[in-house]
Amino acid sequence: MGPQVNSHHNVLIVGGGTAGITVASQLKRKGITDIAIIEPADKHYYQPLWTLVGGGLVNVESTERPMMSVIPKGVTWIKDAATGIEPDGNMIELSSGRFIGYNYVVVAPGIQLNWDKVNGLSETLGKNGVSSNYTYDLAPKTWENIKKLTTGTAIFNMPVGAIKCAGAPQKIAYLACDYWKRNNVLDAIKVILVLPGPAIFGVPQFAKPLMDVVRRYGIEVMYQSEVVSVNGDTKEITVRDLANKDAENKVIHFDMAHIVPPQSAPDWIKDSKLADQSNPAGYVEIDKHTMKHTRYENVFSLGDAGSSPNSKTGAAIRKQAPVVVSNLLSAMGKTATQKSYDGYASCPLVTSHNRCIMAEFDYEPKPTPTFPILNMQKERYDMFLVKRYALPIMYWNFMLKGRA
Ligand SMILES: Cc1cc2nc3c(=O)[nH]c(=O)nc-3n(C[C@H](O)[C@H](O)[C@H](O)COP(=O)(O)OP(=O)(O)OC[C@H]3O[C@@H](n4cnc5c(N)ncnc54)[C@H](O)[C@@H]3O)c2cc1C
Secondary structure, X not given: OOOOOOEEEEEEXXXXXXXXXXXXXXXXXXXXXXXXXXXXXXXXXXXXXXXXXXXXXXXXXXXXXXXXXXXXXXXXXXXXXXXXXXXXXOEEEEOOOOEEEEXXXXXXXXXXXXXXHOEOXXXXXXXXXXXXXXXXXXXXXXXXXXXXXOOEEEEEEOOOOOOEXXXXXXXXXXXXXXXXXXXXXXXXXXXEEEOOOOOOOOOHHHXXXXXXXXXXXXXXXXXXXXXXXXXXXXXXXXXXEOOOOOOOOEEEEOOEEEOOOOEEOOHHHHOOOOEOOOOOOOOEOEXXXXXXXXXXXXXXXXXXXXXXXXXXXXXHHHHHHHHHHHHHHHHOOOOOOOXXXXXXXXXXXXXXXXXXXXXXXXXXOOEOOOOOOOOOOOOXXXXXXXXXXXXXXXXXXXXXXXXX
16 A cells, blocks of 8 residues: 555646746636645745846846745645656655645646766865856856956856757856956957857857857857866866767866856656656656646646756746646646647846847747737847846736736
């Protein structure tokens, strides 16, 4: 006999991040009762602004709110971390050892940052000129490092594999260059961007204007390359050539480095029956259109933890959430409507302190602009304002409340 459940909910949501809170709010608006969210953190973060924190344009405190303030009224908050799921027995195990049962589960614990996959990185993070916009604590360090640098070498990287906000690794390079340019020191700084793929961006329509930005700032791009180690003491970064296995690794001296770590599903998801076995990153295996698990009828997933091959962004979640909600209601027999997600994602590619290329695209990938009458394949001031001001307002006041 399996373990006994300590409590049970109609809909259990794992993770009170962008995806979990949005889905909970929308389900509540549809009249669904007995919803619970498993979430260990005290704070909820609007991560898209961490790029602007690193670029010195936004205060980090403005990106966080108490978790309590975003959990919809009437939804139960289980303040604990999920450590396992038994989908055949419809239950989740918590770090406290308790088991919670469910009729339906929405799995949205986000993505795992694998700092240890880059040798030496954990030891030097936040020191020796090394930072990362990928955490609340480290994003302000990026700005400190940018401000301090007046000469030398700055390295920015994007790791191999799917990551959240694939544009973030290059956006911070552009913000740094813009700052150095405005302070007349850019010519004295060698800027290197290490990318795993053969192009600056996966959607050709946006890669073209981005190459103009790269040329304007004089950035040296190392394509098909990967940062494999960071030595904070000697200030050296080792880069592997992914296109040529026999090539010797390059060792580059740096004065500042912005490092984005490799990412994957959280370990407990990877080790669970929900994982996509065809991908070592182990995301929750869902149908890319219905967001329903491919093997379990009452399991849904969205956001960074799901296997759907969209660009992992909050913008994608805005389009995924109504699909999950509709298909969940349909599974409950409450509606006949089935919805389908087309892979929409948006990446506001900030290129300076007042310009942004608003890249919106779907699975194909083809551009899917919200404002088709505007030319979105160029740097725009109005889109910078959207990124800096309109999207945070939309996020806190509409999306998290299930109204967008
Ligand atoms: C630097 C940066 C820049 C970005 N820029 C943009 C952008 O410009 N535009 C955009 O749309 N997106 C951007 N994103 C991506 C966006 O923030 C994420 O895609 C989005 O937050 C994913 O939502 P999620 O709910 O899947 O995960 P998250 O929002 O990360 O939430 C996951 C939640 O699950 C909780 N959790 C973790 N483990 C467990 C567990 N075991 N049990 C229960 N709960 C757990 C966590 O505490 C967290 O609250 C950016 C991200 C970063 C880091």
